[in-house]
Structures are given as C-alpha cells and as structure tokens.
Amino acid sequence: MPVLTRLIPSPVVVDINAGALDGLAGLLADQRISASGKLAVAISGGSGARLRERLAPALPGAEWYEVGGGTLDDAIKLGDAMKKGHYDAVVGLGGGKIIDCAKYAAARIGLPLVAVATNLSHDGLCSPVATLDNDAGRGSYGVPNPIAVVIDLDIIREAPVRFVRSGIGDAISNISAVADWELSHRETGESIDGLAAAMARQAGEAVLRHPGEVGDDAFLQVLAEGLVLTGISMSVAGDSRPASGACHEINHAFDILYPRRSASHGEQCGLGAAFAMHLRGDRETSALMAGVLRRHGLPVTPGEIGFTDEEFVAAVAYAPKTRPGRYTILEHLDLSTDQIRDAYADYAQAVSS
C-alpha cells in the first residue's frame, strides 16, 4: 500500500493571540529557534522604537537593525549588515515592508526568519514571497516561509484601522482568485492544487462570513489566521496562484497606471474581486462581497478611493498586462474597453442599493 503524503513547508510555531508579544522571548528559546538568544531583529526607525524599548529587556542577546525602507537595496543592505553576527535567526518585527525586507535578508544569509507582524495589511506575512521595490518598479522574490509567525492582537488593534481593512480586502479576494484558478484549470488545463485552493478559499470565506467588526478580537483572530493560512497556501501551491487572480491584476494596474494615487493593496484587491465575481456572472457572491467590504469601510466603487469610472475601466483593460501568463476571468472574457465600460455600469448598478 503506498503511503505517499507530502510535507508542507510551514512555520514551526504560529502564535496569534492578544498579548502574544509578551511570550516572544520564551517562544524563541523553547522552540529552539534561538537557544543561544543571539538574534538579529529588523525594525522600523519610527514606530519600531517603542517596541524595541518594550522587548529589549527580554531579548538581551538581540541586536537591533533599523530598516531603511521597502526596497531591494534596503533588503540587501540589511542582509549584509547582519551577515557577520553569527545569529541563530532573524526576527522581522513590524509591518509588511519590514517583514519583506527581513525575509529577503534572512534568505540571503541563510538564516530562518521569525515574522512578528504589527499589522494585518496583507497576506504576505507568512508567504514564501518578499515584495520589494526595485529600479524597474516592484518585484516579487521567492524566499523560504518564515519559521515562526507571531501576531499580537493587542498590537494589531493599536495600528491604524486602514491596515485591518486592507487585510480584509486581501483575504476576501482569495475567493475570486481561486475561482480564476478553477477557470484556468477548465479552460487551459493548468494544474490546480486542491489543498492550496481549499486553504485559500476557506480563509476568504471565513473573513467574508464573519459577523464581527474590525475592532473585535474574535474577528481579528479569524482575519489573522486567514492571512497566515493564505501565505501557507502559496507555499503549498509553489506560487501566489491561490491568492492572486484578476483581483490582483486590477490592483497591480492601479499601482502602475496611477502610482502616486493608488489606494491600499487590500482596498484595490477587494474592489477588484467584487468586480471580477460580477464579470464571471456570480452576481450573488459579488453582491455579498460588496456588502461586506462596505460594512468594514472598504471601497466597492472606484469613486470611493478617488478614481473616476473611466480610470477604473482603463485599469481593468490594462490589468492582464500586469501578469503575463496568468489566466483569469479577464483573459477569458478578453473584453474590449467598451465592453468593460458596460460591465462596470452594470456592476455599479448592482452594488448601488
């Protein structure tokens, strides 16, 4: 009888709780992530200072590194600076930029990364991808999954609410991304990974159908877990497919066409997902998504993030160019600009009530 299962690259520890930061030092020592306590901690220069003050006494063997920004250069500099320290692990303590920089730096010097997320703005906190700005714009770099993920809900609640909102849009967009993956499987024969699809979809559905509000611990718990599971689903799939389809192509198009005006990742992805669900004819899910996004204060029309309808139509028309080779409802329908305009008018009508 064959006993063939697979091993999933995943963190050794996931700790998502109110007050989780208080247990960070113990967690790192207990789990033998850093038995010697020698750690390189990457933090931001600004809001990181307060966390450093709080955590430094419990982490006497740690050395602290301020991360410049979210560029590839910053990440390379960080790795070079940490290289000579003989650390057990790198800790990325902060928001998405800090964690992405720390992920890349840790991969570069061959150390495991502990991700300590201080906001929930997207699903990259536990993913095998570091998103960094480079000379050509923004690049995605493959890196190992974090060895541990720690999310303190008390810290999350202190972050501006727009970060939580962004995470909601990113999580909900999984439902549209998985639908795109299934479409591509039917239409192009692209292989689909059922486990990765299940993890990503369940994460999206849990956030979509949770009755709680952005300030509730129960809701934040589900959102944080959903974003972590989404990151792991990308490791299972080997790329971002379970969490990135037409929704993310539209988001990238906003970033590229309107670089200084673009809204948050999750705002754009959530709007993109609601529209993509409408395009694929699933009016019920599109309306449900729009209602939930609206309830949490996310946009469902471009006007709500300062774009005209025509700018949105242009972004949708441009979207397939952002991710050549990815087959989604946009590539499938291959709409002309006039058809996108009509479809958007129909969508706007449907979500206006």
Ligand SMILES: [Zn+2]
């Ligand atoms: Zn995303």
